[in-house]
Amino acid sequence: MSGFFDIPSDLQHSYLGLIGLHLREALIPVLVGLLVSLPIAQLCVRFRWLYPPVLGVTTVLYAVPSLAFFVFLIDYTGQSETTVMIPLAVYSLVVLVPAIVDGVRSVPPETLAAATAMGLGAVRRYFQVQLPIAVPAIIAGLRVATVSSISLVSIGMLIGNQGALGNLLNDANIYHRPELAVNAVLTMAALAILADAALVLVRRVLTPWMPRKGAAR
Amino acid sequence: MIRIDSVTKRYPDGTVAVDRLSLEIPDRSITVLVGPSGCGKTTTLRMINRMVEPSEGSILLDGVDIQAQPVNTLRRSMGYVIQNAGLFQHRTIIDNIATVPRLLGWSKERSRARAAELMERVGLDSSLARRYPYQLSGGQQQRVGVARALAADPPVLLMDEPFSAVDPVVRKGLQDELLRIQEELGKTIVFVTHDIDEAIKLGTMVAVMRTGGKLAQFAPPAELLSAPADDFVEDFLGTDRGIRRLSFFPSGALKLESGPVVPVDADAKKLAARGSADVPYLLVTDLDGKPLGWGAPQDLTAGEIAVGQLLPYGRPFVHGKDSLRAALDGAVLSPTGWSVGVDGTGRVVGVVSQAVIAEAIRNAHAEGRTDDEAKAVR
Structure with a gap:
């Protein structure tokens, strides 16, 4: 009997296994994207002229179809998860770099001046003042990047079933089991919603200093 | 430095x-x-x-x-x-x-x-x-x-x-x-x-x-x-x-007159005595010594002083603490041209006319009183 959660054996994973794989393939690129974006964004804040060209480059990279990336990368990283994750990490930059730059720039000039005047050097200023104050903007960027990454992972199906839940779409086609496609879409949507909610929670925890909506001063 | x-x-x-x-x-x-x-x-x-x-x-x-x-x-x-x-x-x-x-x-x-x-x-x-x-x-x-x-x-x-x-x-x-x-x-x-x-x-x-x-x-x-x-x-x-x-001249040097000050329950004798001084107005205070307002001696009837009809006394200055500016301000604010000096608790110490304040200002100018003591006045 072909049940909703009966995963064809060619995928070599249980339903939960696919979910774990999917999350890994979706979230690691966002994390890597964040680690790459932080220094890039800081350079853009430091050297204003750098920001427009960097934005241009990330946008162009975002416009490169993932298939093209795969064709290029397959020579180096083969039909692997890494091949799927590299483009996803690159795509996340288009959201994360501007989010961090805007966040860091949102630090009021008098706050920055006060920090400088109190004798915080550039490094302390960045880690103790600019970055913490940029957290809400960074997490807003992470939410978009994460949700889009979760949906984009499925394209990995094209290179030897590296698309985690996305592979179900292919199997639905081969085995004439449309319920697998429904399963894939619903599960990915649920993952996206849960990941988004988790990030909202993280922001709440990290920013007790933000005015709550509707709360009186 | x-x-x-x-x-x-x-x-x-x-x-x-x-x-x-x-x-x-x-x-x-x-x-x-x-x-x-x-x-x-x-x-x-x-x-x-x-x-x-x-x-x-x-x-x-x-x-x-x-x-x-x-x-x-x-x-x-x-x-x-x-x-x-x-x-x-x-x-x-x-x-x-x-x-x-x-x-x-x-x-x-x-x-x-x-x-x-x-x-x-x-x-x-x-x-x-x-x-x-x-x-x-x-x-x-x-x-x-x-x-x-x-x-x-x-x-x-x-x-x-x-x-x-x-x-x-x-x-x-x-x-x-x-x-x-x-x-x-x-x-x-x-x-x-x-x-x-x-x-x-x-x-x-x-x-x-x-x-x-x-x-x-x-x-x-x-x-x-x-x-x-x-x-x-x-x-x-x-x-x-x-x-x-x-503001830089202290009011402490002002000589206040306590003659034209009467409590609201003053009797006829007292009113007559105070009114005979060469002042056109008397300052009426409440029983606690706080100012109520000015009245012409002939308008004040012993035991029946109508507080509501008194002329406003402007803003009193704290004698010795406020500056000549505050004293002058009080005098300018009141239609009588007199300023009311009070102590730290708001009780009347005495009153002073514009003419006396003007003289104090002239004296202060002459002495160039802008020392530290004057500074503390502000």
Whole structure:
């Protein structure tokens, strides 16, 4: 009997296994994207002229179809998860770099001046003042990047079933089991919603200093 | 002492923000830099803690060039208060105040204990310690800014328009608080403002700067008011500088008359006796000695004084504490032309006429009374 959660054996994973794989393939690129974006964004804040060209480059990279990336990368990283994750990490930059730059720039000039005047050097200023104050903007960027990454992972199906839940779409086609496609879409949507909610929670925890909506001063 | 020695700040585009400025800022007093926007006052202030580096000239702190020590060491030895407070919005009030002690390597407990002490000193309730800046009013935030600047007990305090963004009532409170704190702590304060009244109120010395970063006059406030160096300073001081200068003359020298003062329950004999003095009006007080209003002797009937019909007495001045300006103001406000002097509790000490006040003003001018005693009067 072909049940909703009966995963064809060619995928070599249980339903939960696919979910774990999917999350890994979706979230690691966002994390890597964040680690790459932080220094890039800081350079853009430091050297204003750098920001427009960097934005241009990330946008162009975002416009490169993932298939093209795969064709290029397959020579180096083969039909692997890494091949799927590299483009996803690159795509996340288009959201994360501007989010961090805007966040860091949102630090009021008098706050920055006060920090400088109190004798915080550039490094302390960045880690103790600019970055913490940029957290809400960074997490807003992470939410978009994460949700889009979760949906984009499925394209990995094209290179030897590296698309985690996305592979179900292919199997639905081969085995004439449309319920697998429904399963894939619903599960990915649920993952996206849960990941988004988790990030909202993280922001709440990290920013007790933000005015709550509707709360009186 | 901070000595600014022929300092010029020229920006790459050729703009001169400060032009060969020389100033000697005395220790343990408030020196105010005042002037219109673009006069270079903030730039000057920021050169003292090297947030702006001068193009020419030097700044000496106790005889040593400020370039001689690492910049962050210098900055940690100078408190800095900025407009809108510039608090760290992501840190609690107590941690904001503890910033510099922490930078100096104090333990967390010691820093927080010190911060708590300062909250009290600047008049902040200890219940605010764990709040975040957004939960405080503008005035409270500014107090936190002052406490934060004082946290490591720096000898020098730099204040850049600290009270400009709060409403006038709160501003007056903060100014009074600063004077009180300064009396206790005796810091060397450099204070930047565009508000000449604030400069006159707070400054021991006032440096008036003009557009282009030139010093127009450097003098104690009373001297500024009595002898502005040129038209620019005179214009900047605004109208009624003569009246404002009276703020520097104490009212203690005024001789008050207690004759024309009667309690509201005065009998006919007393009324007649007081009325016979060569004064056209009597000041009626309540049974506690507080003023109620003026009445002509012939209109006052013993036992039936109608309080509602009395003439207003303006605003009483506290004899010996308020200035001649307050005394004159009271006299001008009342249709009788007499001013009411009270003690610290608001009870009438005596009354004084415009003529007597005018004489006191003439005497004060003659004596040039603008000494420290007069200063305390404000």
